[in-house]
Amino acid sequence: MSVEAQHRELEDIAPELLERKKKEEKKELEDLPGVSGEVRMRLAPSPSGPMHLGQSRMAILNDEYVKRYGGKLFLRIEDTNPQNILPEAYDMIPEDLEWLEVKIHEIVIQSDRFEIYYNYARKLLEMGKAYITTVPADEWRKLKNAGKPTPDRELPPEEQLERWDKMLGGEYDDGEAVYVVKTDLQHPNPAIRDWAGFRILKDVEHPRVGNKYIVYPLMNFSVATDDHELQLTHVLRGKDHLNNTYRQEYMFNYFGWKKPVYIHYGWVTMRDTILKTSLIKEGIRNGEFSGWDDPRLGTLRALAKRGIQPQAIRRYWIDVGLKSVDIEFSWDNLYAYNRDIVDPKARRYFFVWDPKKIEIKGVDSIHAKAPLHPSEELGYREYSLKSPISVFVVGEEWNKIKDGTLLRLKDLCNVLKSENAAEYAGNDVSVIRQGAKIIHWCPENSLRAEVKMPDGRVLQGYAEPLIEKSIGEVVQFERFGFAKIYREDGKIVGYYAHR
């Protein structure tokens, strides 16, 4: 029977089975595989700058799972490359996580743990699973890609240990000797073959431990060691780390450690978003950016400044989940979540950009009473205007309207437009139903204000005086968009979030 025939038949016997039901779906994170009891997970940022939007994904997902299953979430600061450390970041990262509402149970800093790494390094040499090579880097790499060992790869453990002690003792200079973990030189994936575990950095001062150590662990060695030492059950990481996982598994196998469950999520591209710490650092130095929270940046501090709520970011990443597909970040979706949160609470005000002052003629006084929110009971902003009455309107908008048009100044009155003035035309709200255009305004005693946009533009204008009551809050400038309000150098400054 064909599918169509089956459908026809079913319509006769049991039509209710063909009825479609509509349901709103609530998105939840899928269960973590391999959970038995509590979980132990970690965030592992390097302290090169404050956290950005991209990194918030791993923070949120780890946090969600630890909260769901119970257990422990470690913040492990990976500062084993002293050349890429911003000292302030040691404080900025926990601050950012706190803002994100991520619950950290314990902070571990890798530069406190050199002795632990050295200890395992020695063991591995004793086991014959690692070697010290004095072959120059490019030559070593060439041999490796050809599947061939360096001459010193097979030297006996005693000799390797001797070399290790010489490394630690400073008898080699930078690059003259490297500690390598053996894997399989015939491994079909060249990325998995023997990998460097420690390097020598003699003349670099580490911001936390100074010149105490000259032998620095590389990422794969310290990560594998710590993932084991912290007894992690699950590791979430970007799939750019997939080959690192395969590398690290060699250490787990050599030592017989229990492996965590590894989950690799996909690559996120963020168009038009500045995330690279090196670029930001440079931009701050040369004055291009105002700081780590410049509204053009993708740092969490910049988003916070603009009034993006941590819960919106959380919902966004939960929505995305941890699939291994590569995705494109959607500002629209993030903004939609943020609007959901912010809209019911944000007080409404008028902000007039490109301000043009016009006089309203033919009336002695007007009392304006505008609700602070269209549906929530948040009270009113009231202004008494006395003759001569002038208000600010948006110049570019005003100039586009034909003279003689009947306009509604929202929550104020109706006017007949002429070039640089307006004739009072009563206060009958029903003109709106007749199709009168509504524009906004602000009183003559408004405050100078500017709004900083995420694309770097700065709009100059006026905000109504009562905005002062909402400094530090996210407000909605009617017919314009949501912004978070600050006072900077005596001036009202809004950081634009979204429409």
Place this chain on the structure above:
RNA sequence: GCUCCGGUAGUCUAGUCCGGCCAAGGAUAUCGGCCUUUCGAGCCGACGACCCGGGUUCAAAUCCCGGCCGGAGCACCA
């Protein structure tokens, strides 16, 4: 070049493991209507997708084979 990982509307996601309640659900965006003293919110509607080709099957987004496309890694960075 070698090795991995992926491919559902503009974007994100459900479904794929265990083929049939999928003539593919939800969100967002866009467009239209209603409502509203905001261009916000709300309500209603429209638009829009299973990468391609074979095979297995009564039945394929789902299983098999072959392509194609995208991404990542091949550092003495993380």
